[in-house]
Amino acid sequence: MSEINLLESVTAFLRRSHGHYINGVSILGQENETFSVVNPATGETIAMVNQGGENEVNQAMQAASTAFHGVWAETSPMERGNCLNRLADLLLKNSEQLAQLESLCSGKPIQLSRMLDVGASADYLRYFAGWSSKISGETLDVSLPSFKGEKYTAFTRREPIGVVVGIIPWNFSIMIAIWKLGAALTSGCTVVLKPSEYTPLTMLRVAELAKEAGIPDGVINIVNGSGAGVGTHLLTHPLCAKVTFTGSVPTGKLIGKSVMEHGLFRATLELGGKNAAAFLSDMPVEKIVDGVLEAGYMNQGQICAAAERFYIPSVHMDAVLKLLSERLSAMKIGSPLDETTEMGPLANKEHYEKILSLFEKARQEGSEIVYGGHALERKGFFVMPTVIRAKSADDTLMKEETFGPIGTFLSYDDEEELIAMMNATPFGLSASLWTNDLGKAMRMTSRIEAGILWINMHTFLDPAVPFGGVKSSGMGREFGSAFIEHYTELKSVIMRY
Ligand code: TXE
DSSP, X not given: OOBOXXXXXXXXXXXXXXXXXXXXXXXXXXXXXXXXXXXXXXXXXXXXXXXXXXXXXXXXHHHHHHHHHHTGGGSOHHHHHHHHHHHHHHXXXXXXXXXXXXXXXXXXXXXXXXXXXXXXXXXXXXXXXXXXXXXXXXXEOOOSOOSSSOOEEEEEEEEEOOEEEEEOOSTTTTHHHHHHHHXXXXXXXXXXXXXXXXXXXXXXXXXXXXXXXXXXXXXXEEOOSOIIIIIHHHHTOXXXXXXXXXXXXXXXXXXXXXXXHTTOOOEEEEEOOOEEEEEOTXXXXXXXXXXHHHHHOGGGGOOTTSEEEEEEETTTHHHHHHHHHHHXXXXXXXXXXXXXXXXXXXXXXXXXXHHHHHHHHHXXXXXXXXXXXSBOSSSSSOBOOEEEEOSSTTSHHHHSOOOSSEEEEEEESOHHHHHHHHHOSSOOSEEEEEOSOHHHHHHHHTTSOOSEEEESOOSOOOTTSOBOOSGGGEESOBSTTHHHHHHEEEEEEEEEO
């Protein structure tokens, strides 16, 4: 056991009274209600947080709007980039504190928190920082003829959209918030973020670091509370210019409907799905199992782009399931604060109960549970990594997102049938193809319905490569240059002379 000691700054932070971060100040807000933050590894409450309400939403939106008009949109692009780079420096300087907070609140193994929620967040910030000085319009030639010798010139400007509301899930409470914050701030927008009610602490600390980095008050605001309460107030607030959401498909649809009803029309929705990983028959069994472990089980399967449907050539199926079960049985499940832990608990009780009910569903439907399929007998929200052999493509676990450490497997013989099965879903966030025949992979690429397709890899996101879903998995793209369109308005100017 190599359980790390909590830093004194972490225990001190947990002991504080928590609420919101508005206009450069931590505040408790005016609501009397509080909610608890539960450590999923123990089931114990580790902090209490004040629930926000309409009042806090109004204050935060007003602060963000004032900072947008008076300060941030007027800040030079270079200085905006410098601010984001300084915030990246401070994330790394406070890396261990942030990683420990993330692991305590979400159950993520500490090594992953260090690598992704802190390390990758700093990289994303630096990537977005570089864009601040490169967002520009273009000059255009007017196409119609002039009648009396007059001349025209035209150009476009990319102008920041205004106050962006970011609704954040619990699986990467820092990194996903940083995706939204980095894109908004580099474009000249200001933000009001609502973290998940399961992981409300980490961004409160990041907001303090943002102040230290020289980001002006009001540019970043955090309001904590429920989706139905704080979330709804934010989305319907008249100062909200855009919403960017990552989370479940049902909530995403609700948010999409709500923003349209309130005349907002600007939403980026990054939702989940039921991602497929398909292994072609030239792949050896060991490589298939390595691929399945990479694609399906990281962070207890709680990654929106992770694979949940696995298609295996029937000739390899038995051997793959046998070796995979052996590899999973050697996986170290334990405390997220143990540096050797490979799999922690599920992030919260509701999610744990949902996963247990899906195990039950698989049993009722007669799917074969090859490995796992039950909770661990210990406190906290631990379940076994699980392998299920589906009866057919109609099994619930081949269709519904579990968001857990569950791989469901179906064999195939024919590659045309494989493509049809991969696409037979209302979702389309990600997919992967595994083969040494790159020519075949390239021919299949255009036929697979997914926003991101990996070849011989899975779940690898990069700030330079656009990310987002097709079909019911969302709309809009994060990263690359694609984000610019979603955080700026394109203004055309035509001049006669
Ligand atoms: O997600 P929600 P929950 C999946 C996963 C999980 C299930 C439910 O399968 O079991 O979703 O988790 C806010 N207006 N994913 O309930 O509801 C909410 O407060 C405005 C996949 O946590 O999507 C939180 O901040 N906001 C996913 C955020 O939305 C609302 C990651 C996400 O919550 C709202 C998380 C409303 N009406 C869960 N209702 C992924 N794809 O990455 C809720 N929220």
